[in-house]
Amino acid sequence: MLVLTGISSLVTNDLTLERGKLGVVTNAALVVGDDNKIAFAGEAANLPREFKSNAIDINGRALIPGFVDSHTHLVFGGDRAEEFEARMAGKPYSAGGIRTTVAATRNSNDDVLVANARRLANEALHTGTTTLETKSGYGLSVVDETRSLQVANAITSETTFLGAHVVPAESQINDYVDLICGEMLENCAPHAKWIDVFCDRGAFEVDHARAILKAGANAGLGLRIHANQLQHGGGVQLGVELGVASCDHCTHLDSADISALADTKGKTVATLLPTAELCTRSKFPDARRLIDAGVTVALASDCNPGSSYTTSMPLAISLAVLNMNMTCDEAVWSATAGGAAALRRTDIGNLAVGSQGDFTILNSRSHIHLAYRPGVKLVDAVFVRGQLVAGSLR
Numbered sequence: 355m356l357v358l359t360g361i362s363s364l365v366t367n368d369l370t371l372e373r374g375k376l377g378v379v380t381n382a383a384l385v386v387g388d389d390n391k392i393a394f395a396g397e398a399a400n401l402p403r404e405f406k407s408n409a410i411d412i413n414g415r416a417l418i419p420g421f422v423d424s425h426t427h428l429v430f431g432g433d434r435a436e437e438f439e440a441r442m443a444g445k446p447y448s449a450g451g452i453r454t455t456v457a458a459t460r461n462s463n464d465d466v467l468v469a470n471a472r473r474l475a476n477e478a479l480h481t482g483t484t485t486l487e488t489k490s491g492y493g494l495s496v497v498d499e500t501r502s503l504q505v506a507n508a509i510t511s512e513t514t515f516l517g518a519h520v521v522p523a524e525s526q527i528n529d530y531v532d533l534i535c536g537e538m539l540e541n542c543a544p545h546a547k548w549i550d551v552f553c554d555r556g557a558f559e560v561d562h563a564r565a566i567l568k569a570g571a572n573a574g575l576g577l578r579i580h581a582n583q584l585q586h587g588g589g590v591q592l593g594v595e596l597g598v599a600s601c602d603h604c605t606h607l608d609s610a611d612i613s614a615l616a617d618t619k620g621k622t623v624a625t626l627l628p629t630a631e632l633c634t635r636s637k638f639p640d641a642r643r644l645i646d647a648g649v650t651v652a653l654a655s656d657c658n659p660g661s662s663y664t665t666s667m668p669l670a671i672s673l674a675v676l677n678m679n680m681t682c683d684e685a686v687w688s689a690t691a692g693g694a695a696a697l698r699r700t701d702i703g704n705l706a707v708g709s710q711g712d713f714t715i716l717n718s719r720s721h722i723h724l725a726y727r728p729g730v731k732l733v734d735a736v737f738v739r740g741q742l743v744a745g746s747l748r
């Protein structure tokens with residue numbers, strides 16, 4: 355049992371409120387029961403007497419649900435610092451740079467891949483991320499995609515098969531799509547919860563993406579799609595057609611795409627990845643237009659060695675507010691409950707009674723500081739299932 359009082363501002367993301375509302379309680383208390391689930395979240399004045407004796411006072415700091423980073427690529431070898439340097443010196447970003455990481459990943463043994471993925475997951479944890487999704491996609495062969503997913507399973511249960519990241523240099527596209535839908539899927543599906551396709555310029559076109567996602571659904575996997583990042587195309591419409599949990603990137607959308615997403619009534623989330631735009635000096639997605647149209651929006655890091663080598667959800671929140679016209683409340687909701695919605699989960703991303711005891715104590719009196727103080731380390735303590743796993747209560 356863990357009892358915390360002295361919470362200046364408690365973000366509950368109360369699921370009974372409309373999406374995007376934080377359900378903030380001031381002068382609050384939080385209790386995690388012995389089952390590691392939230393037993394009480396509300397005004398300290400209403401804290402039941404039986405919880406009062408062992409309470410720990412956190413001295414007027416804010417407490418928020420742990421971040422749910424619903425889109426990362428943490429299984430890879432090497433890095434691409436030189437490519438980054440060249441791009442910053444004026445060379446444009448294209449999806450082909452992925453092949454550099456494919457070569458490095460194929461040349462790394464499992465221990466090296468696990469150590470790298472763990473290092474990044476731990477880095478994410480220290481900035482308040484308590485759940486993350488991660489993908490294969492740098493193996494692009496039956497053997498290397500399968501072992502990439504085995505590595506992914508060492509750090510999270512939210513694992514995604516992304517054999518359809520790009521076509522590997524040694525393959526023809528039609529042969530490779532057949533391989534993904536056949537032998538590769540057969541080997542990878544037992545280790546994955548989701549399947550994803552990069553449907554964009556330089557990657558997979560809509561008809562191939564449809565065939566791959568349908569094969570994944572037949573193999574029992576949930577669906578996600580990388581869509582409309584580099585240019586406008588049919589990726590988002592395909593995602594809606596297939597009822598995917600999340601269309602990710604959504605940088606280049608027209609009004610038909612936005613209405614299609616809105617018409618799903620939150621079944622298909624638009625996951626925005628502002629650090630990818632930041633790190634490629636690209637145009638940011640129009641979050642305001644999506645939210646005003648009624649689309650459910652998540653924020654995620656897209657952590658990968660090419661286009662967004664950061665695990666920081668606070669940075670994504672800052673960018674969403676400062677560059678994408680989201681309000682502070684919307685950005686924090688999208689980084690917590692929004693990410694959970696993109697993973698079709700209600701047991702995380704909120705602090706309702708019965709939810710998992712995953713949360714973060716900030717070194718500030720409110721969640722607003724996450725956007726207001728960009729680049730500053732504001733995470734004092736991180737709890738997963740009611741246990742302190744990073745930082746300290748001091």
Ligand SMILES: [Zn+2]
Nearest residue numbers: 425427580656
């Ligand atoms: Zn991605």
